[in-house]
Amino acid sequence: xxxxxxxxxxxxxxxxxxxxxxxxxxxxxxxxxxxxxxxxxxxxxxxxxxxxxxxxxxxxxxxxxxxxxxxxxxxxxxxxxxxxxxxxxxxxxxxxxxxxxxxxxxxxxxxxxxxxxxxxxxxxxxxxxxxxxxxxxxxxxxxxxxxxxxxxxxxxxxxxxxxxxxxxxxxxxxxxxxxxxxxxxxxxxxxxxxxxxxxxxxxxxxxxxxxxxxxxxxxxxxxxxxxxxxxxxxxxxxxxxxxxxxxxxxxxxxxxxxxxxxxxxxxxxxxxxxxxxxxxxxxxxxxxxxxxxxxxxxxxxxxxxxxxxxxxxxxxxxxxxxxxxxxxxxxxxxxxxxxxxxxxxxxxxxxxxxxxxxxxxxxxxxxxxxxxxxxxxxxxxxxxxxxxxxxxxxxxxxx
Amino acid sequence: xxxxxxxxxxxxxxxxxxxxxxxxxxxxxxxxxxxxxxxxxxxxxxxxxxxxxxxxxxxxxxxxxxxxxxxxxxxxxxxxxxxxxxxxxxxxxxxxxxxxxxxxxxxxxxxxxxxxxxxxxxxxxxxxxxxxxxxxxxxxxxxxxxxxxxxxxxxxxxxxxxxxxxxxxxxxxxxxxxxxxxxxxxxxxxxxxxxxxxxxxxxxxxxxxxxxxxxxxxxxxxxxxxxxxxxxxxxxxxxxxxxxxxxxxxxxxxxxxxxxxxxxxxxxxxxxxxxxxxxxxxxxxxxxxxxxxxxxxxxxxxxxxxxxxxxxxxxxxxxxxxxxxxxxxxxxxxxxxxxxxxxxxxxxxxxxxxxxxxxxxxxxxxxxxxxxxxxxxxxxxxxxxxxxxxxxxxxxxxx
Numbered sequence: 156x157x158x159x160x161x162x163x164x165x166x167x168x169x170x171x172x173x174x175x176x177x178x179x180x181x182x183x184x185x186x187x188x189x190x191x192x193x194x195x196x197x198x199x200x201x202x203x204x205x206x207x208x209x210x211x212x213x214x215x216x217x218x219x220x221x222x223x224x225x226x227x228x229x230x231x232x233x234x235x236x237x238x239x240x241x242x243x244x245x246x247x248x249x250x251x252x253x254x255x256x257x258x259x260x261x262x263x264x265x266x267x268x269x270x271x272x273x274x275x276x277x278x279x280x281x282x283x284x285x286x287x288x289x290x291x292x293x294x295x296x297x298x299x300x301x302x303x304x305x306x307x308x309x310x311x312x313x314x315x316x317x318x319x320x321x322x323x324x325x326x327x328x329x330x331x332x333x334x335x336x337x338x339x340x341x342x343x344x345x346x347x348x349x350x351x352x353x354x355x356x357x358x359x360x361x362x363x364x365x366x367x368x369x370x371x372x373x374x375x376x377x378x379x380x381x382x383x384x385x386x387x388x389x390x391x392x393x394x395x396x397x398x399x400x401x402x403x404x405x406x407x408x409x410x411x412x413x414x415x416x417x418x419x420x421x422x423x424x425x426x427x428x429x430x431x432x433x434x435x436x437x438x439x440x441x442x443x444x445x446x447x448x449x450x451x452x453x454x455x456x457x458x459x460x461x462x463x464x465x466x467x468x469x470x471x472x473x474x475x476x477x478x479x480x481x482x483x484x485x486x487x488x489x490x491x492x493x494x495x496x497x498x499x500x501x502x503x504x505x506x507x508x509x510x511x512x513x514x515x516x517x518x519x520x521x522x523x524x525x526x527x528x529x530x531x532x533x534x535x536x537x538x539x540x541x542x543x544x545x546x547x548x549x550x551x552x553x554x
Numbered sequence: 555x556x557x558x559x560x561x562x563x564x565x566x567x568x569x570x571x572x573x574x575x576x577x578x579x580x581x582x583x584x585x586x587x588x589x590x591x592x593x594x595x596x597x598x599x600x601x602x603x604x605x606x607x608x609x610x611x612x613x614x615x616x617x618x619x620x621x622x623x624x625x626x627x628x629x630x631x632x633x634x635x636x637x638x639x640x641x642x643x644x645x646x647x648x649x650x651x652x653x654x655x656x657x658x659x660x661x662x663x664x665x666x667x668x669x670x671x672x673x674x675x676x677x678x679x680x681x682x683x684x685x686x687x688x689x690x691x692x693x694x695x696x697x698x699x700x701x702x703x704x705x706x707x708x709x710x711x712x713x714x715x716x717x718x719x720x721x722x723x724x725x726x727x728x729x730x731x732x733x734x735x736x737x738x739x740x741x742x743x744x745x746x747x748x749x750x751x752x753x754x755x756x757x758x759x760x761x762x763x764x765x766x767x768x769x770x771x772x773x774x775x776x777x778x779x780x781x782x783x784x785x786x787x788x789x790x791x792x793x794x795x796x797x798x799x800x801x802x803x804x805x806x807x808x809x810x811x812x813x814x815x816x817x818x819x820x821x822x823x824x825x826x827x828x829x830x831x832x833x834x835x836x837x838x839x840x841x842x843x844x845x846x847x848x849x850x851x852x853x854x855x856x857x858x859x860x861x862x863x864x865x866x867x868x869x870x871x872x873x874x875x876x877x878x879x880x881x882x883x884x885x886x887x888x889x890x891x892x893x894x895x896x897x898x899x900x901x902x903x904x905x906x907x908x909x910x911x912x913x914x915x916x917x918x919x920x921x922x923x924x925x926x927x928x929x930x931x932x933x934x935x936x937x938x939x940x941x942x943x944x945x946x947x948x949x950x951x952x953x
Contacts, residue, residue: 168590170580171760171771174573177595181569191567192602194595196576203591210609342625346665352627362626363565366708372570423850429836430829433850437828438934440899448856450849451822451832457847457886461860487856500839529659532685535837536708 156217156300156324158184158191161207163223163232164306165198176221176304176311183315188329188376189217199223201235208239216299217323222306224289226268232303233292237276240296244274247281250290257288276303282318286310293322327376334371334386337406337547339396341369347392351385358385366536367543368406398550406546407435413553414445421549422489423449424462424479426470427497427512432542448487452479462486469505471496473513473525480515481523491552492517493545497528499537512541516548524552555616555699555723557583557590560606562622562631563705564597575620575703575710582714587728587775588616598628600637607638615698616722621705623688625667631702632691636675639695643673646680649689656687675702681717685709692721729778733770733785736805736946738795740768746791750784757784766942767805797949805945810838812952820948821888822848823861823878825869826896826911831941847886851878861885868904870895872912872924879914880922890951891916892944898933911940915947923951 160180166172177194184191192215197203204220211218223232237244250273258265272289275281279294282302287310291303302319304311336344341364345352352360358381361372371389373382390397399409414421423432430451436442452458455470462482468474479494497512498504504511510530517523526548530540559579565571576593583590591614596602603619610617622631636643649672657664671688674680678693681701686709690702701718703710735743744751744761751759757780760771770788772781789796798808813820822831829850835841851857854869861881867873878893896911897903903910909929916922925947929939 162593167576168580168593169584170577170582171762173577177566178569178572181567183569185568192597193606194561194567194593196593198591206613207592214605340662342665342668343662345626346667349627361564361628363570364624364706366706425829428833429841429845430824430832430848430850431836433829434827434833437830437850437852438937440933442828443852446828447853448849448851448860449829450847450860451829451836452847453836453842454846461847461849461885486860531656531659534839538833538837 156189157215158189158217158219159193159195159211159215160191160219160221161204161211162194162196162221162306163199163204164196165200167196167222168198175308176306179308179312180219180221180315183320184323185329185331187320187323187325188327189323199231201231204232204235205239208236212299217302218299219302219304221304221311224272224291224303224305226266226272226289230271233271233274233276236301236303240276240294240301242279242294243277245277246270247273247275247290249283250275250281250288254288280322282314284310285313285317287314291318293319329374329376330379330382331372331374332382332386333401334373334389334397335399335401335404335406336369336371336393336396337367337398337543339369339393340364344369344371344393344396348389351388358382360385360389367540398547405439406543406550408439410546410550410553411436411439411442411445413550415441417553418445419491419553420445420447420489422447422483422487422492424458424483424492424494425449425451426453426458426479426495427499428495428538428541428545429453431538432493432495432545435542435546447489449492450483450486458482471498471505471507471511471513473527476513476515476525477517477523478515480517480525484517484519490519491549493549495541495545497537497541499534510537512537512544514541514545514548516552518552524548555588556614557588557616557618558592558594558610558614559590559618559620560603560610561593561595561620562598562603563595564599564628566595566621567597574707575705578707578711579618579620579703579714582719583722585728585730586719586722586724588722598622598630600630600634603631603634604638607635611698616701617698618701618703620703620710623671623690623702623704625665625671625688627667629670632670632673632675635700635702639675639693639700641678641693642676644676645669646672646674646689648682649674649680649687653687679721681713683709684712684716686713690717692718728773728775729781730771730773731781731785732800733772733788733796734798734800734803734805735768735770735792735795736766736797736942738768738792743768743770743792743795747788750787757781759784759788766939797946804838805942805949806834807838809945809949809952810835810841810844812949813844814840816952817844818890818952819844819846819888821846821882821886821891823857823882823891823893824848824850825852825857825878825894826898827894827937827940827944828852830937831892831894831944834941834945846888848891849882849885857881870897870904870906870910870912872926875912875914875924876916876922877914879916879924883916883918889918890948892948894940894944896936896940898936900933909936911936911943913940913944913947915951917951923947
């Protein structure tokens with residue numbers, strides 16, 4: 156089936172609310188193998204909603220209408236769709252019983268407009284709302300299916316999963332795999348696999364640039380093993396930048412898991428990044444196994460005092476990065492320690508331009524490495540980029 | 555002008571990305587008094603984009619097309635719109651110079667497809683991209699304006715604010731003011747000003763719950779002083795939770811500005827939060843004036859060693875929070891020091907349930923305070939909530 160999603164709500168047009176329902180429904184339908192070709196957002200306006208319904212009916216055969224099922228006067232979805240389809244709205248007995256019970260429990264008086272929430276389209280399949288009061292309807296006419304859903308994310312999700320999902324046709328299941336890359340730009344990556352993308356067949360390849368990494372989503376309907384073949388071709392070209400799979404993965408999770416696996420304790424001394432590296436490590440569950448503590452040394456005085464070192468060069472320099480990493484290693488007894496010093500602001504510091512970053516990496520029994528980067532962007536972009544570079548250095552060093 | 559926003563990207567239809575640009579543009583245009591009547595999302599497909607452009611041109615006279623300006627083959631917005639309008643794409647010299655410079659700085663090789671990013675529509679007004687490489691165009695035809703914008707939120711915002719905003723007509727200007735509250739839930743806040751919301755007249759009051767705070771947006775067309783009157787009524791009821799104004803504000807910015815104003819140096823010793831407090835402080839420009847350094851003390855051993863203290867109670871306890879804050883104060887010589895210890899994981903620690911947090915606040919010449927909270931949510935929600943509580947404590951203590 157070819158789907159269109161229509162969202163109703165002036166608050167969406169005015170930007171007061173981010174439309175997270177669009178992402179939820181898009182992902183849910185994609186996983187069922189249903190193609191979504193269009194999203195439309197209109198305000199709480201019957202004329203504009205009718206126009207959108209007309210256009211959707213001419214183009215697609217599965218039409219979701221989300222939002223505007225509530226009790227207030229600007230909730231007009233049901234009435235508008237019923238008129239468009241030429242059907243009546245009728246009270247649903249089960250929905251009414253739940254509404255009465257709810258008001259009895261909370262001890263508030265029900266107002267007349269609450270009754271609008273329990274109206275459903277006559278001749279359709281009523282859709283229960285496990286977490287709210289407004290019911291939806293599944294209605295079929297002229298080989299087209301219309302489904303109404305509530306606007307609040309806490310209601311749309313259970314209603315879709317419990318009431319709508321069982322009614323939808325299951326196509327050839329879509330298998331997807333997300334490959335994550337760090338250290339290569341989107342355009343470079345795409346250039347290296349240009350022919351694979353241009354000649355993609357059953358397995359689709361979709362590149363996507365996130366703020367600090369690039370992902371490739373491979374998808375195929377039916378036979379999942381075809382993804383393996385395509386993945387192998389891709390990794391042959393750009394495998395050195397590949398670090399892991401999946402939506403819930405991240406460079407920090409990969410690094411923490413690697414450190415745990417190899418039983419390596421890490422510490423840090425952060426200037427530029429101000430604790431962001433350590434906080435990023437600690438955001439990963441299980442971090443306490445491999446991280447016991449570290450330092451945020453913003454001023455020169457605190458660098459020397461906390462780390463027990465004597466600087467012999469400006470704060471932003473290779474020498475300082477080296478001493479900081481070695482100081483953190485010595486002070487904590489960790490097996491590896493990383494340091495960050497650099498320029499995140501907009502002016503020069505120690506003769507170094509904004510975006511200059513030195514990352515030190517001290518390891519027991521090895522020579523300390525110092526890496527020099529020029530990063531671009533504003534204060535917090537540079538700070539986060541530096542942390543990501545640091546994580547990647549650790550990943551490569553351990554491997 | 556009547557606007558429609560068209561968003562291009564299969565990743566939006568598939569739900570891989572939440573369309574935060576829609577909210578940003580909707581809000582920005584509303585603030586200029588421009589009415590947005592429709593959003594349309596289509597995939598990376600020239601035929602469907604052309605259909606959407608045709609429908610939009612029939613209905614509206616200000617059409618934004620966002621996304622698909624990047625370097626890869628699925629970025630087809632420019633080509634499709636240029637063909638729809640019957641114009642040529644030409645290289646923009648300024649954009650090209652910036653592209654060349656970027657690649658020279660980072661020392662990576664430019665690929666041919668990067669050049670697509672510097673193409674603009676001939677005869678239009680080129681729109682510079684302050685944070686990226688892909689330029690947009692403002693193009694007028696038959697009394698209709700078409701504007702192309704990039705997809706990444708970090709790029710669309712500066713391009714809109716710096717390049718597009720000055721080109722848009724200003725209607726009866728909508729004045730808005732955003733009030734920010736911390737420490738009160740949305741429903742509590744709304745209950746306290748229920749009558750003001752129900753009887754709102756020219757000044758509209760829109761509450762909005764963000765993850766760790768609540769905002770109220772007041773808006774009026776024409777006479778801005780009416781907002782002052784409404785604001786005074788609101789703050790009479792809930793002023794104790796109000797901390798500042800505006801989109802670009804935050805609790806951390808408020809705290810850093812306060813510390814700078816009063817010339818108070820701060821330090822920290824973090825267990826639970828793992829550096830997140832210090833990193834949050836350092837995310838604010840000017841933080842180096844009031845923050846010189848601090849500690850991430852994850853293990854018991856490092857708490858004692860780094861802070862020069864001897865624990866007399868379990869790690870997660872009031873006593874430990876107190877000693878940590880006092881240790882950080884003594885070690886750094888700051889005027890105020892904050893500590894965090896608690897349980898972010900899913901199991902009990904030291905007999906304390908998940909979500910337990912102790913925050914210590916030591917101040918030169920004052921008795922150390924320790925606050926005990928029970929926070930809800932997963933690991934990183936608890937960590938961030940704890941940091942916000944800590945910031946609020948500092949704000950209230952300094953004031």
